[in-house]
Amino acid sequence: MISMKDKLDKIQLTQVGTENSEVFKLVECIGEGGQGAVYTTQRKNLLVKLSIAKEDADDIIKAKYRRYGTLRGRRDLPSYLAKPLSEITPIVRDGFIVYGYVMELMEDMVSLHSLFRKNGEKPTVYISRMGGIQRMYVILRKIAEILDGIHSIGYVYGDLNPNNVFISKDPAYTEVQLIDCDNLMVAADYDGFIYYPGYGAPEILKGIARNSSITDIWSYAVLAFYTLQQAMPFQGKMVMDAGTMELSQLERKAEAGELPFIDEDLNNAAAHALPKDVMESPTLQQLFLKAFGKDSSPISRPVLQEWIAEFQNWEHRFVKCSNKDCGSAYLKYKGVNKCPFCDEKSIESFVVCRKMIRHDLSCSQYDSPIIVVDSPVKVEIPISEYKMLQLEVRLDAKLKKVYIKQFSDEDITVEWSIKGIGTGKKVVLRPNTPNGTGLSVLNKEDNFLQFSEYAFCEGNKAQGVLKFTCGGLNG
Numbered sequence: 188m189i190s191m192k193d194k195l196d197k198i199q200l201t202q203v204g205t206e207n208s209e210v211f212k213l214v215e216c217i218g219e220g221g222q223g224a225v226y227t228t229q230r231k232n233l234l235v236k237l238s239i240a241k242e243d244a245d246d247i248i249k250a251k252y253r254r255y256g257t258l259r260g261r262r263d264l265p266s267y268l269a270k271p272l273s274e275i276t277p278i279v280r281d282g283f284i285v286y287g288y289v290m291e292l293m294e295d296m297v298s299l300h301s302l303f304r305k306n307g308e309k310p311t312v313y314i315s316r317m318g319g320i321q322r323m324y325v326i327l328r329k330i331a332e333i334l335d336g337i338h339s340i341g342y343v344y345g346d347l348n349p350n351n352v353f354i355s356k357d358p359a360y361t362e363v364q365l366i367d368c369d370n371l372m373v374a375a376d377y378d379g380f381i382y383y384p385g386y387g388a389p390e391i392l393k394g395i396a397r398n399s400s401i402t403d404i405w406s407y408a409v410l411a412f413y414t415l416q417q418a419m420p421f422q423g424k425m426v427m428d429a430g431t432m433e434l435s436q437l438e439r440k441a442e443a444g445e446l447p448f449i450d451e452d453l454n455n456a457a458a459h460a461l462p463k464d465v466m467e468s469p470t471l472q473q474l475f476l477k478a479f480g481k482d483s484s485p486i487s488r489p490v491l492q493e494w495i496a497e498f499q500n501w502e503h504r505f506v507k508c509s510n511k512d513c514g515s516a517y518l519k520y521k522g523v524n525k526c527p528f529c530d531e532k533s534i535e536s537f538v539v540c541r542k543m544i545r546h547d548l549s550c551s552q553y554d555s556p557i558i559v560v561d562s563p564v565k566v567e568i569p570i571s572e573y574k575m576l577q578l579e580v581r582l583d584a585k586l587k588k589v590y591i592k593q594f595s596d597e598d599i600t601v602e603w604s605i606k607g608i609g610t611g612k613k614v615v616l617r618p619n620t621p622n623g624t625g626l627s628v629l630n631k632e633d634n635f636l637q638f639s640e641y642a643f644c645e646g647n648k649a650q651g652v653l654k655f656t657c658g659g660l661n662g
């Protein structure tokens with residue numbers, strides 16, 4: 188198949204202009220699909236998306252340009268969506284029209300696709316290029332949030348795939364931006380359907396549905412799965428072992444989700460996939476099973492809120508291997524007692540924080556744990572019916588202290604007890620202190636910070652509690 192870039196190369200286009208007489212040099216093609224190609228330009232953060240149509244397609248182009256105009260005018264679209272800034276003046280050449288738009292990308296972003304594992308590359312090289320598994324969780328959560336923002340105003344994204352997702356090049360950052368709003372519209376406006384190979388929902392491939400938020404969440408599940416395991420959900424043994432005769436048929440079946448899910452049925456297991464127990468928490472594995480397993484259906488497909496909650500739940504449940512040659516962060520859950528990358532059992536010092544709201548009416552339970560290793564973690568605690576206090580928890584393993592920093596503008600008095608909730612020592616957390624308040628801790632000893640009691644719903648009482656326990660402090 189001749190690619191969009193090849194077509195554009197063939198007509199030797201090196202620059203395009205906009206209605207505002209700006210000129211953009213086409214520097215490098217950084218992504219392409221059936222719908223067009225995306226180029227970097229001489230302006231660092233401005234990209235050009237070009238598509239090509241037959242010369243008599245004036246009406247289609249006019250309709251597209253109207254849509255770009257509408258999108259530009261929408262203030263309620265998520266800001267992490269690269270909207271069209273201005274339209275390219277259509278160029279007629281050799282019987283074709285080239286058209287498109289300019290969009291703005293944050294600086295120093297790369298496509299998710301460009302980071303994926305190369306042929307023969309070690310999995311750990313891929314994981315470290317992505318900034319670790321923990322960073323993957325944050326990025327996947329943010330993609331789900333942007334998509335959810337698009338759905339919440341009634342739009343469908345349509346063409347979610349790793350070429351359209353851009354993330355910070357520097358692993359120290361976790362910015363995410365979706366580009367290419369070509370297919371962004373309300374579900375009812377889809378005339379036919381659109382999908383990127385491998386990312387289309389089965390009901391679209393069967394021709395029984397158009398694009399909708401339900402098909403978007405399929406594409407999202409595939410994107411999340413591929414990012415974590417570097418394998419497509421149905422491309423396992425059955426496809427890999429297929430003879431030449433049946434290969435294309437099996438590939439088609441894998442594409443349409445008609446083969447068994449690689450993590451559910453050993454007959455179609457994928458030897459090339461990164462191990463699920465290392466890459467995914469048990470509950471994430473359940474979500475993938477719900478999305479791709481034999482009992483899955485468009486109706487039971489996990490919604491974006493479930494993905495957001497799961498990734499959020501687990502993004503602070505990583506510990507750090509203390510083997511100096513390894514130092515990997517890995518998921519800590521029941522049954523994991525050594526580093527999956529080097530089999531080392533000891534881990535760097537950490538604090539496990541859990542918060543709870545005590546009610547005098549009902550039983551109270553702790554939220555899911557947050558593990559703090561070498562960088563501070565934010566926690567929120569309610570201090571009145573409508574007010575949350577922002578806290579930052581940091582461990583100084585050398586000083587054997589846990590530092591609590593608060594972000595309100597007044598003194599906050601808490602009661603600090605050890606071993607159980609009860610009468611303790613009064614501690615004042617002052618605002619605007621650069622390091623926060625340091626509390627001396629012992630290994631494996633439970634500490635409780637009780638915040639002041641507040642009334643809610645006509646006289647009921649509640650109280651925020653932060654429990655924290657250190658591990659690995661004795662080296």
Ligand SMILES: [Zn+2]
Nearest residue numbers: 508513526529
């Ligand atoms: Zn290790």
